[in-house]
Amino acid sequence: MYWQYLHGTPRYFKQRQGTCPKTLLRQQAELEKRAAELERKEQELRDRNTALGKENNWPPLPKFFPIKPCFYQDFNEEIPVEYQRVCKMMYYLWMFVWFVTLFLNLLACLxxxxxxxxxxxxxxxxILWFILFTPVAFLCWYRPVYKAFKSDSSFSFFFFFFIFSFQVIVYIIQSVGIPGWGNSGWITAISVLKTSIAVSVFMMVVAGFFSGNAVLSIILLKMVHSMYRHTGASFQKAQEEFSQGVVTNRTFQSAATTAASSAAQGAFQ
Known part of the structure; x- marks a missing residue:
């Protein structure tokens, strides 16, 4: 009957001629409020079920392995189609180029x-660079860019740009190969040429890998920046996301509550 009134059905007007319009508007508002609340609860239930169904799948380790995967990663599910190609290229840069290059550098230095x-x-x-840089690069610039493409996060974009810019500088330093820095770059490789041609050639191959890393990193950095400019992200949004993240962080809330309690007790004493 109520929807007949909304659609202006004559039959409904004949049956409800004595009904106050304010009452009908109030009933409409209540129904819309209940519908919105029901939709919100259903969405929360769907999100909860989805979250429960997502088990960490990276790194892909055997089930019998005592260490379990630490992250969930699915390009087709979490990354928009227009960003999947670049996001995968960043992943391959870390996995195949960065990891392999550091391992070859270790062998070359050996x-x-x-x-x-x-x-x-x-x-x-x-050895230190291989053990340190491999996980740090994954956590400090690959995961941020993955999260940035996943949730269109301005803060993740700026964090990625800040860290990855230093990464490009590291690639360039490694390709140069300053003696005593643990990098099989061009200077070190050429200096070994008089001692052993075979070793020098192997080190030059590693230096070429470092140089290729630097070039690929600059290209991908420009590609990510170009996509970032079309996402609507901004430094102001990054500040707002950071502020909201700090305020809603449980550790920060607990620390703030403890500090406030201590201050209050001190004032009363």
Missing amino acids: VYFTVSTQNGVDFGLS
């Missing part, structure tokens, strides 16, 4: 150490 025992520092640092 071989360099066998022909020149006084250069053990390079071999030691190459």
Whole structure:
């Protein structure tokens, strides 16, 4: 009967001629409010069910392995179609180029150490760079850009640009190959040419990998920046997201509550 009134059905007017219009408007507002509340609860239920169904799948480890995956990653499900290609390229840059290059650099420095025992520092640092840079690069610039494409987060975009810019500088330094820095770059590779041609050639290959990393990183950085400009992200939004994240963070809330309680007790004492 109520919807007949909304659509202006004559039959309804004949049956409800004595009804007050204000009462009908109030009933309409109540129904719309209930419908919105019901839709909100249904959406929360769907989100909860979806979240429960998403088990971490990265890194892909065997089920019997004692360490379980730490992240959930699905390009087709979480990344919009227009960003999937670039996001996958960033992933391949980290996995195939960055990881493989650091491993080859470790081997090159090991071989360099066998022909020149006084250069053990390079071999030691190459192990440190392999152990340190591989997870740090994943957490500090790949995951932020993945989250940025996933949720259109301005803060994640700016965090990625800030960290990845330093990453490009690191690539350039590694390709140069300053002696004693643990990098099999061009300077180190050329200096070994008189000692061992085979070792020098191997180190030059690694230097070429570092140089390729630097070029690919600059290209991808420009591609991500171009897409960022079309997402509507801005520095102001990044500040708002950061502020909201800090305010809603449970650790920050607990610290703020503790500080306020301490201050109040001190004032009364």
